[in-house]
Amino acid sequence: MKILKHTVSLLIVLALFISCNDDNGNDPNPPSATAPETQNVLVGESLDLTFSISVDAGYESASVSAANGEASISSEPESGATSGDIVVSYTGNTTGAGSVELTVTDVDGLTAKATAVINVGEEQKEFTITENITEDTTWEDGKTYILGGRIIVEPDVTLTIEGGAVVKGEAGSGSNATTLLVARDATLNANGTAQAPIIFTSVADEITPEDVDNGNFGSPNLDETQNGLWGGVIVLGNAPISYSDDGNDQTEAQIEGIPTSETLALYGGNDPSDSSGSLTYVTIRHGGTNIGQGNEINGLSLGGVGNGTTIENIEIVANQDDGVEWFGGTVNVSNVLVWNNGDDALDTDQDWQGTVDNVVTMSPDGSSMELDGPEGSSATVSGNAHTIMNVSAYVETNGSELIDVDDNTNVNISNVVFFGLATDDSGNADNMFSSDYSEYADNTKGYTITSIDAVLPSGTALADYFPQSLVDDGEVEEVADAQSGTGADTSVFGWTWASQAGALSNVGL
Template identity: 45%
Template sequence: MKKIKFFPIIALLAVFFTACSSDDDNNGPGTDDDGGDDYIVEKSGILTEDETWTADNIYLLDGKVVVDDGVTLTIEPGTIIKGMPGQEAQASALVVDQGGKLMAEGTAENPIIFTANSDNIQPGELYGSNLDQNDTGLWGGVIVLGKAPISVAGDNQTFQIEGIPATASYGQYGGDDPEDNSGSLKYISIRHGGITIGQDNEINGLTLGGVGRGTTIENIEVVANQDDGIEWFGGTVNVKNALIWAQGDDGFDTDQGWSGTMDNGLVIMGAESGTALEMDGPEGTTKHPDPDQQHTLKNITLVGAGTSSDYADLRDGLLVSLENVYAYGFGAGASVKINGEDSRDELADDNIVFSNWEIVLPEDVTIADIIVGKRPDPEDPDNELDMEIASEKFTDNAQGVETGTVGADTSVFSSWTYAAAMEVAF
């Protein structure tokens, strides 16, 4: 399970034909009298009534498509959704506004696929032939906004999500309902997205803003996203079984006091990837320790691309537990970075917890070399942070190995993900 392996071509063909045979009841793609594709349904603006999107069509997002408060969008297994190109504020995205619901429950045989309009994938197919993991930023992404608590500057209860203009009538997230329910997302692959609006203002593959634990999110894949794979902005939602491959920035990114659990996650770095795990602390008032602002990542596998990209960057006095983490394939300069005095102090006080880390160490690198302390400003002449009181919190709970005994159960991704179909080793 933890050893490098390749997706067998026989199994790949079996998955492919299974997906195609599941569509036997329709006649496949057709064209209308004008030579256009009659199975393409364009969507734009705010959805004000319940809708169901079906697998015999391709749904084309023209700009932001918003599931309004009180509206439910149901997406059937096997449905393909494509995003039109558009830069900055014009980027296309599916946005589930506060009070809206997305019921997108794919299956391992028929996952729901979000991709770029330029992807030549057709109904009944699991992937196209003209794009790969290097094609990023071709549309926006999927944004889900809920009413669960967040921690932002000024202790405001709500905030405007990244990637949505402040002038929009939608885009607020946060509240006081930790049990808030934004729907159900299962077996979903999100590909070739991610748009940079400005500094620290991007659309991620899957953005979760103030999403409550009443929401179900499991079996999610994000491939070739220009920014982060999944980013949490506060909220309480739990996520299970998530694969990120070849992201442009971070794999899993946590912010603003998210207090849920990510269980069974796999990050496969690309040559241009930033950090596998980037985690920030609460931005508002914090009591130490505050269990309502601590989150957990457990059963995680990190696969490097041979570069010096970091395993993790822990910032802004976060509160987190990192359990059963297996990492391999990283370069000699890769580190677990404790970023700032506030994070260093939380580590020393056991509010940042490492448990059962196993790392296949690069040549001539020790576990003690992995953990480093840095001040947030790289231009600071005294950038190095004194880690004497905290470094053993990592070194006592991590070990170098030849192969892992902890980490993700990667078999759950082998039958339905784009990464497995492309025979990525994990």
């Protein structure tokens, strides 16, 4: 009997031993899990965390818990697997430390835990640009970019600016004037929308991308007349120009407003169809810093820009010098609004041969249009013209010129309405058009100014403001208000600061 009892006890012990071993006779290990190294994620964005696991007894299940975020398992090994990866998706909630704890369970019910540490940070929303753009770059919607000086998009590089982005120029003058300059053979694609324009302004302007997202496009702290706080936007290309340097014809020139030491500031070439990219729904404000007498930066300067470039829906506000100035080239521009500029609203030079269509100018300190032709020997042979059409010009003249042409200006102008004429300019027609108008009108190449309307102050006549030849030819007519005659289609400017501020309706547009 004792022998039988000892035998039964031995069999029970042996059975227990066998049941606690795997098929190979080895003691099973509990599962293990290894967390990834510390990771970084932005608030509201998701991150995948990969945990490595080892499960001798066979994988059964896993669960996760998270601190300062949400976590879920996105992939895991098959049931019974002895090793593999578990991928956990984590989304951070607020700035600070976060973590994910993974619990792994094997088929025997044994568990292992591992914890991944995550740094949750805020997305950077403001960037200071101090170096030229030397590789393809995108400035994003919802972010602010500070120009720390003259920033050049270098040749063979594309700068893309998304609608809703805000670009601010630091204060600077002289050779340190802050500008964004697009060199020849570089590309600027700055394409906003009516709901999300691109805003170029001064660092003194407190406007934010959040303001733009909320539909508030005006400066919250700067008056619409404050100018000269930074430079402006300059686009250069390879289209032909007509430039003379001390009587010597040149095919390229240095753009106005940039020191001659800057070799990337040259423009001009022999490609009329050249493309510098596209600018749409762009507003440029509070600029115009100059580097010296007669060497200013315009709101938008276009030097030798070709007609492969798209430029439309542009607003210039409170630029110390001209609103838009063309230096040769062939680019066409449409839907332009210039408000409170310190000099001319539109300025053309060096045989620009494009068209600007649908323009509103309001309260320029200079002329509404200063229009020059080719230079050098080509000044006497060029038969091509640039075209200005469909313009509503609120002038508040007070002695400034409505249209300033030279004897060699090659422009055709049509469908313009002038209003806001000052009574004290009555009888001053010789000064309302430049003194070279008669030579321009006598030009044998047939350039014309036609279909001009004017809203006259009470007690004045057309001949008080316009050349007698235009009056006699019936090219100038009196209208009751700025909307009853020719002029611009102002409905396309609803996205502008000028429209939001009521400036258009204030002058009867």
